[in-house]
Amino acid sequence: MASDKRPIVDWINLPADATELSLWSTLHDGDLIAIESDLLARTLMLQFDVGYVRDFHKFSEETRFVLAVSGVQSVRSSNSVPWPGGCSIPAETSYEQQQAIVAEYQSKWREESLSWADFERLTKSGLEVSSATLARRSDGVALRLGLLVGGDSYVEAYVRGEGITFSIGERQITPEKFVEVGEAYWEAFAKKR
Numbered sequence: 001m002a003s004d005k006r007p008i009v010d011w012i013n014l015p016a017d018a019t020e021l022s023l024w025s026t027l028h029d030g031d032l033i034a035i036e037s038d039l040l041a042r043t044l045m046l047q048f049d050v051g052y053v054r055d056f057h058k059f060s061e062e063t064r065f066v067l068a069v070s071g072v073q074s075v076r077s078s079n080s081v082p083w084p085g086g087c088s089i090p091a092e093t094s095y096e097q098q099q100a101i102v103a104e105y106q107s108k109w110r111e112e113s114l115s116w117a118d119f120e121r122l123t124k125s126g127l128e129v130s131s132a133t134l135a136r137r138s139d140g141v142a143l144r145l146g147l148l149v150g151g152d153s154y155v156e157a158y159v160r161g162e163g164i165t166f167s168i169g170e171r172q173i174t175p176e177k178f179v180e181v182g183e184a185y186w187e188a189f190a191k192k193r
Contacts, residue, residue, distance in 0.1 A: 018142070021175055023132035026053055026065060026182030032127040032147060033064070035120045037075070044069045044159055046145075048129065056185045063169040065178075069143065071162025077119035080154040083108035119157055125150040134164065134175060 030050030037044050048065040087105035089098050131146035143159040166178040173181075 018135040018137045021134045021136065021179065023134055023179060024182075025179055025186055026050065027129045027132045028182075030065065030129045032129060032145070033123060035123060037116070037120065042070070042072045044072050044075065044161070053182055053185050056188065057181065059169060066167040067143065068165045068167070069141065069159050069161040070164070072159065073162070074160045075116045075158070077114045077116060077155055077157040078111050079114045080109050081112050082153065083110075114155065119155065122149055122155065127155070130154070
């Protein structure tokens with residue numbers, strides 16, 4: 001039986017008409033310092049501290065970069081568990097060979113599911129943003145985060161909801177303006193080099 005329902009905006013089955021927006025320029029190397037889930041209100045708030053962007057724009061020390069998802073429909077996370085065989089790189093190995101050795105080692109890692117409650121507790125271990133992308137469509141949003149945990153493991157988190165708002169401190173801004181704040185930093189950084 002055919003369904004009139006449109007496919008949901010979700011990273012596993014991202015619809016073709018969903019547009020992606022990289023949040024890397026503003027959140028990269030920032031710290032995810034707080035996650036606030038409200039199951040009753042169906043909301044999720046993610047607070048980031050991105051010191052270099054904050055300092056570049058001369059925002060106050062307390063300024064946080066906040067993503068608030070409304071109408072939350074799903075959250076999930078997974079942990080990449082290192083292969084226990086280790087990875088050794090012989091002395092005098094070329095950069096290209098080092099990259100190949102590391103890639104081979106990482107290909108042996110395994111992904112394991114992680115409960116959302118356990119993921120939220122990881123903020124105490126330190127979560128550093130490696131990647132962040134938003135997918136949007138008129139009827140929903142999906143957020144994908146790649147995070148380094150305590151500098152030695154990797155976690156991915158996915159959130160799907162009806163809408164999302166972006167704030168820097170108390171000021172709510174569009175997703176595009178949020179990205180522009182980070183891009184301004186990186187443009188200035190490139191000019192210094």
